[in-house]
Amino acid sequence: MTTADLLNLFESKLKEKPDHDFHPLDLERLKDERYLTRVMKHSENDPKQATEMLWDIFTWRKTQGANEINEGNIKMEYVTEGAFFPHGRDIDGCLLLIMKSKKHIKGQKNIDEIKKIIIYWFDRIEREENGKKVSLFFDLEGCGLSNMDMELVNFIISLFKSYYPFFLNYIVIYQMPWVLSAPFKIIKSLLPAKAVEKMKFVNKDTLKDIVPPEQALTCWGGQDDYVFQFVPENKAQTEHTPKKVTFAEQPNTQHSPGEMLQINPSSLIIFNVVNDEITGQFTIKNMDEGPISFKIRTTSPEKFRVRPSSGVLTGGSSQTIVIVVQPEFQMRNVSKDMFLVMSVQIPKTDLSANELREVWQKSSGSKVDEYRLKCQFPIKEIQKNGKVNEDLSIDKPxxxxxxxxxxxxxxxxxxxxxxxxxxxxxxxxxxxxxxxxxxxxxxxxxxxxxxxxxx
Incomplete structure (x- = not known):
C-alpha cells in the first residue's frame, strides 16, 4: 500500500464530511509526501488505519488550536524556566527533547498552559527537523514523587502515540530514583509494545550508549556546557542556517535528501562467521560531484568494532565498512541493534579534524542525509571447545x-x-x-x- 491509497481514502472522507472545518495549514500536509509516509509507517502501512489516524490528528489540532499556538500566546515565564526544551542529539542523530523533571512540581503551575508549551515545542521541532524523529529525555536526577506528574506524562505519551506520527526514536530515562519505579511501571503500561522497546534506562555510566559524550550536557557527565536560553523560532532558524565557513567556500552542488550516498546492501547488513568472528560489511558510494564527510553510528557502540567509523569521500568514490561483533557479546544480545550512516557535504577533502567538526556542527537536519540499516545475524552451533561449527540460519525468518x-x-x-x-x-x-x-x-x-x- 502507498501514500496514494491513503490520500484517495482521505479525500473521499473529506467529501463525505464537507463540514470538517480543518485548518488550511493542516490540509496543506496532504501535499507533503514525507508526512503522509510518516502516517503510513505509524499505522503499519494500513491505509484505512492511516486515514483514521490522519482524521483524528486534524480533528485534535482543530480542537486544540494547535496552529494558533505561538510565542505570543504561551506563558513565557514557564518556558524560560527550562523544564522542557530541545537540545543535543542521540546516537542516531535525532534531537533530544529534554524534560528536566526536577524543575516541575505537580500542581504548582497551570497544567493547560504547560500543555500548550509542549504542543508549541512539538510543532516547532517538527518544522525545524523536517519531521525527523526525536528522543524524549526524562532527566530524573534528584527527583521525588512531587516531581512526577502522571497527567503531564500521559499527555506527552498521547502526542507521540496519536498525534505526531512516527516521531519517537527513544524514551530515555536518566538517573531514575527507586521511589519512581512504581510510576514508571504505570507509564510502561500506557505505551504500545513498540514504544516499550524504545525505553532506555540509563545512568551516568551508560548514557554514552544512547547519547554521545559530545552531545551530553555536563550535568550528565558529558562535554556540552549548554545552559538553556529561549531563542525565538525565526531567530533560531536564521542561526541554524548553514553559513559559509571561514576556511573555504561551500560548494554549489545541490542534492535531495537520500541521494548523497548509495549504500549496498541498501537496508540490511548480513553478518557471517569468518575465522571464528561474526562480521558484516557494506559499501557506501558518494553520488555527489563534490566531497562528503560520513559517520557511522550504532545503537550499541560497545558491542561492535566499526572500521572505519568516519571518513571523507571524493565525488564518485566508494568505501567498504567492516563491522565485527565483539567476542564477549552473544548474538541474542545484538540481534535488535541497528546502524545509522550520516553524510554531509564538505568544501574540500583535506579538512582538519576541527574544521570537519565545525562543518557538522553548522549543518542543520535538512543538510545531513541519513540511512538506517538493520542487522541479520547467523544462529551458530557451539561445540564443546567453543568453536563455531556451522552457520545454521542466515536465511531463517x-x-x-x-x-x-x-x-x-x-x-x-x-x-x-x-x-x-x-x-x-x-x-x-x-x-x-x-x-x-x-x-x-x-x-x-x-x-x-x-x-x-x-x-
Whole structure:
C-alpha cells in the first residue's frame, strides 16, 4: 500500500464530511509526501488505519488550536524556566527533547498552559527537523514523587502515540530514583509494545550508549556546557542556517535528501562467521560531484568494532565498512541493534579534524542525509571447545531466530537451576552424614537409652 491509497481514502472522507472545518495549514500536509509516509509507517502501512489516524490528528489540532499556538500566546515565564526544551542529539542523530523533571512540581503551575508549551515545542521541532524523529529525555536526577506528574506524562505519551506520527526514536530515562519505579511501571503500561522497546534506562555510566559524550550536557557527565536560553523560532532558524565557513567556500552542488550516498546492501547488513568472528560489511558510494564527510553510528557502540567509523569521500568514490561483533557479546544480545550512516557535504577533502567538526556542527537536519540499516545475524552451533561449527540460519525468518534465542535462554536458566539443586542436594547429604557420624560416636560411649534421650 502507498501514500496514494491513503490520500484517495482521505479525500473521499473529506467529501463525505464537507463540514470538517480543518485548518488550511493542516490540509496543506496532504501535499507533503514525507508526512503522509510518516502516517503510513505509524499505522503499519494500513491505509484505512492511516486515514483514521490522519482524521483524528486534524480533528485534535482543530480542537486544540494547535496552529494558533505561538510565542505570543504561551506563558513565557514557564518556558524560560527550562523544564522542557530541545537540545543535543542521540546516537542516531535525532534531537533530544529534554524534560528536566526536577524543575516541575505537580500542581504548582497551570497544567493547560504547560500543555500548550509542549504542543508549541512539538510543532516547532517538527518544522525545524523536517519531521525527523526525536528522543524524549526524562532527566530524573534528584527527583521525588512531587516531581512526577502522571497527567503531564500521559499527555506527552498521547502526542507521540496519536498525534505526531512516527516521531519517537527513544524514551530515555536518566538517573531514575527507586521511589519512581512504581510510576514508571504505570507509564510502561500506557505505551504500545513498540514504544516499550524504545525505553532506555540509563545512568551516568551508560548514557554514552544512547547519547554521545559530545552531545551530553555536563550535568550528565558529558562535554556540552549548554545552559538553556529561549531563542525565538525565526531567530533560531536564521542561526541554524548553514553559513559559509571561514576556511573555504561551500560548494554549489545541490542534492535531495537520500541521494548523497548509495549504500549496498541498501537496508540490511548480513553478518557471517569468518575465522571464528561474526562480521558484516557494506559499501557506501558518494553520488555527489563534490566531497562528503560520513559517520557511522550504532545503537550499541560497545558491542561492535566499526572500521572505519568516519571518513571523507571524493565525488564518485566508494568505501567498504567492516563491522565485527565483539567476542564477549552473544548474538541474542545484538540481534535488535541497528546502524545509522550520516553524510554531509564538505568544501574540500583535506579538512582538519576541527574544521570537519565545525562543518557538522553548522549543518542543520535538512543538510545531513541519513540511512538506517538493520542487522541479520547467523544462529551458530557451539561445540564443546567453543568453536563455531556451522552457520545454521542466515536465511531463517526473524520468528525462528527469536525462537532459537529464547530456547537458548531457557536452557541456560534450567542449567543454572539444576546446578543449584545439585549443590543443595550435596549440602543435605553432608549434613546427613555428619548426623550419622555424631550419632554413632554418642552410641559408642553411652547406653542406648541415654542415646535415645539425646536424640
Amino acid at each position: 526473524d520468528s525462528i531466530v527469536n525462537a532459537l534465542n529464547n530456547l537458548q535462554i531457557n536452557y541456560e536458566m534450567l542449567h543454572r537451576q539444576v546446578n543449584s539443586l545439585k549443590i543443595l542436594q550435596l549440602i543435605i547429604l553432608l549434613l546427613t552424614a555428619i548426623s550419622v557420624v555424631l550419632g554413632f560416636m554418642l552410641f559408642q560411649n553411652k547406653d542406648p537409652e541415654e542415646y535415645c534421650d539425646r536424640i
